[in-house]
Amino acid sequence: MTEFELIPRYFKQSFPTHPSVVLGLGDDAALCTVPPGMQLAIAIDTLVAGVHFPHHTAPEDIGYKALAVNLSDMAAMGAIPSWFTLALTCPQIDENWLAKFSQGLLKLAAATPVSLIGGDTTAGPLTVTIQIAGLLPANSALQRRGAQPGDAIYVTGYLGDAGLGLASVQGKLTLSPAATQYVETRLNRPTPRLLEGQALRNIATSAIDISDGLAADLGHILVASEVGATLKLTQLPLSKVLREHLSPTAAWQLALSAGDDYELCFTVPSNRELELSKALPTGSYTKIGIIDQAVGLRCLDENGQAFFLKKGGYQHWSPNQDLDCNSWNRPTKAQGITPLEGMQSPKNNTP
Amino acid sequence: MTEFELIPRYFKQSFPTHPSVVLGLGDDAALCTVPPGMQLAIAIDTLVAGVHFPHHTAPEDIGYKALAVNLSDMAAMGAIPSWFTLALTCPQIDENWLAKFSQGLLKLAAATPVSLIGGDTTAGPLTVTIQIAGLLPANSALQRRGAQPGDAIYVTGYLGDAGLGLASVQGKLTLSPAATQYVETRLNRPTPRLLEGQALRNIATSAIDISDGLAADLGHILVASEVGATLKLTQLPLSKVLREHLSPTAAWQLALSAGDDYELCFTVPSNRELELSKALPTGSYTKIGIIDQAVGLRCLDENGQAFFLKKGGYQHWSPNQDLDCNSWNRPTKAQGITPLEGMQSPKNNTP
Known part of the structure; x- marks a missing residue:
């Protein structure tokens, strides 16, 4: 042929x-x-x-x-x-x-x-x-710029599943057949949130899809909008499979930094939250934080302490691309943790 | 970075x-x-x-x-x-x-x-x-379909230069510095015929750009238009460099089958030839043949005899991709010549 x-x-x-x-x-x-x-x-x-x-x-x-x-x-x-x-x-x-x-x-x-x-x-x-x-x-597109201090930050669906799926296909952990199928489908057959995006056109002030991890992609909104953000990690939407197989810390790490989830991250001003609740089905989206005036991304753990990421998101051509399951539960500075650009000084790096 | x-x-x-x-x-x-x-x-x-x-x-x-x-x-x-x-x-x-x-x-x-x-x-x-x-x-695009029997076939510029350029960069022949620069520029920096294409919008009945060799790309017009064609090889536009360095047979071979020239091939009915002459500068295009009712591509040499191509154009994943300089001057059946699909039976295969 x-x-x-x-x-x-x-x-x-x-x-x-x-x-x-x-x-x-x-x-x-x-x-x-x-x-x-x-x-x-x-x-x-x-x-x-x-x-x-x-x-x-x-x-x-x-x-x-x-x-x-x-x-x-x-x-x-x-x-x-x-x-x-x-x-x-x-x-x-x-x-x-x-x-x-x-x-x-x-x-x-x-x-x-x-x-x-x-x-x-x-x-x-x-x-x-x-x-x-x-x-x-015309003139209705969602863009990365547009987030304002005080806007709430939302994501659709669950975060981190695709990262767990990658670990699964790489043979780095063993899950039940049902859990394997769930996370590998999330990795290989992501659901583009088309209807959600269209419904958000006159509601969201900014939006991005999460291809490189929440921290990296929300970071693009922050840079384009010239604002900062604070996330409450206990509010990150995590699937049952993720919660059952990982510690909260490891799950947050995946949700923040593993790519391929292809959920939407978007910001909505408080006076449009009612509109939002009418536009999207309950349970299809979750409020995870707030846009701040001060630049940088602050991630707070269950004690309100700063949580530090091992990496800021997927970067091609970088070493250590693979998920490192061994260190998921103990992300310490000695293992190479680097704060996100603009992040607050660490108060406690062993959450 | x-x-x-x-x-x-x-x-x-x-x-x-x-x-x-x-x-x-x-x-x-x-x-x-x-x-x-x-x-x-x-x-x-x-x-x-x-x-x-x-x-x-x-x-x-x-x-x-x-x-x-x-x-x-x-x-x-x-x-x-x-x-x-x-x-x-x-x-x-x-x-x-x-x-x-x-x-x-x-x-x-x-x-x-x-x-x-x-x-x-x-x-x-x-x-x-x-x-x-x-x-x-709207509705003015040139397409591959539309060529009619009796339409004249034209090409812009010169054919075969990029093929010679490829042989040059591959070290298969040695040219003068000026000739080297000419053919390698033709290979590496082809000139898209944008103004010519726009000028042909209401004149040409079909058009294609020559990326895979004249025979293959004209073949696409013939298939899409459900017609055939006869080319007079002595009318193929060949640059001075090509004529000086190759026999007519070898030059025709390159013009017909070497890719990367990125000239336009197009067809024009006889009643629009005057319009054509006003639309494009004299010397920027050449009549090379005619569209026939009978399907297939017929290439005639200086004696009106059928000329057979060594290959029909560039095909990825095919063996013998490289230009074979050694056989350019003696394309015989023993060296693997195959007639184009739909081509007439050979009367004389050693032109």
């Missing part, structure tokens, strides 16, 4: 067609329209084998996740996904692998729905890049 | 801002508008080190070319480039490399002009994916 036949064979069929798509796959470019009064939100994300997912990850999961992480960016802007393009680099033509990859991709694309309008397939180490576009009414 | 600082440091500054861009780099997604009555053309192309360019290619050239090949897709649609996103995967943070890569990218972006609105930087083997968007009046 040649390059030219790859895209039609595996990716052309069965994908939904968005009304904005005038010409889809098969020419030098696709053609799309944007309805009057609407804006386009555009994002791009790459997953590299061995960096963003283990090499042995199921191809269906790779296809699913590559789209999910991009849909999550649309959720963070409050946009309705419309179409995407796929740049797939793979070492060889493995028809079985490609069929499964496209199945995973199609499953989420059909459920969303979102159209595949263009693609490029090249030979090389396995890398999946998706660029996605979504529509939203 | 961390991932988060890469994009602002190297890619945020100095890029032109397109009026359609409401929010550029730095949030979960960019925000863009599309003027009323306009459509978006969207394309994506990936370059992989060792596949699409030799590993030792200058970083400025990689940056320049990654954008150029995408702009070429806009040219083939007749679109005016507006913005692009960049997904850059590189093995490590090499500040010198990144600075040069972004210089090459910026040079072409500023000259076009086109805005960088989003990006993702990841760790892994060097891979550059750009997704580009352009604007054009």
Whole structure:
């Protein structure tokens, strides 16, 4: 099979067609329209084998996740996904692998729905890049800037599950079959919070999706908004599985610093909390802290003492990427804890 | 330096801002508008080190070319480039490399002009994916389908230079310094034919850019339009450098089958040839053949005899990718010549 036949064979069929798509796959470019009064939100994300997912990850999961992480960016802007393009680099033509990859991709694309309008397939180490576009009414997008002192900080869903899922697929801990399935699904098939993002358009003052860990991603809101924040770690939403398998300290560590949860973090002024309660189902979101005037991120434990992170979030090209299960329960300075930039001086670093 | 600082440091500054861009780099997604009555053309192309360019290619050239090949897709649609996103995967943070890569990218972006609105930087083997968007009046895009029997076939510029450039950078032949600079610039810094594509919008019945060799890319027009074509090889536009260094047969081989020229191939009905002559400068394009009813591509040599290609164009994952200089002058069946699909039976295979 040649390059030219790859895209039609595996990716052309069965994908939904968005009304904005005038010409889809098969020419030098696709053609799309944007309805009057609407804006386009555009994002791009790459997953590299061995960096963003283990090499042995199921191809269906790779296809699913590559789209999910991009849909999550649309959720963070409050946009309705419309179409995407796929740049797939793979070492060889493995028809079985490609069929499964496209199945995973199609499953989420059909459920969303979102159209595949263009693609490029090249030979090389396995890398999946998706660029996605979504529509939203002009001037209604959620952005990172906009958080104000006094705004409450919220997150959707649970935090830290994907981090536990990574530890599980890496064989670093053993969970029950049900718990394994739960955390690995959270890792491999994240749920982009699209409806939540759209519902927050006229309510939230800022929003971001949590791809690199709460501390790092909330940090982006703080920098863009030129504010600080205080989190109460006892309020972090933790799943039953996480609570059953980790100490509170270890669970907080994961929730704050492990990536791949793809929940939304957003801020809401106090005078819109009633609107928020009407816009999102009870239990689908949790208040975790407050925006402060003073820059920096302060994390308080159950005693109101500062809690220090081992790392600030996922960074490519950094050493010690792997979750270090051995130290989860004893994060001390001697093990390399570094305070987040702008964090208060430590009063007690052995929570 | 961390991932988060890469994009602002190297890619945020100095890029032109397109009026359609409401929010550029730095949030979960960019925000863009599309003027009323306009459509978006969207394309994506990936370059992989060792596949699409030799590993030792200058970083400025990689940056320049990654954008150029995408702009070429806009040219083939007749679109005016507006913005692009960049997904850059590189093995490590090499500040010198990144600075040069972004210089090459910026040079072409500023000259076009086109805005960088989003990006993702990841760790892994060097891979550059750009997704580009352009604007054009609704229902005016050039497409691959639309060629009619009797239409004349044209190409812009010269063909085969980039193929000779590849042979030069691979050390397979030695040229004069001036000739080396000419063909390697043609390989590394192709000129996207943007103005030509826009000028052809109401004139050409079909168009494509030549990325994989004339035979393969014209083949896409033929398949999409359900027609065939006959080319007169003596009419192929060949640069002085190509003519001086290769036999006619070898030059035709390169022009037909070597990729990376990024010229446009397009078809024009006879009743629009006058319009064409007013739309494009004389000498910037050449008539090379005619569209036929009978499917397949027929290439005729100086005696009107069928000429057979060694390969039909660049295909990833195929053996024998490299240019085989030794056989350029003697393409015989024994050396593995295969006729193009749908080509006439050979009457004489030693032209």
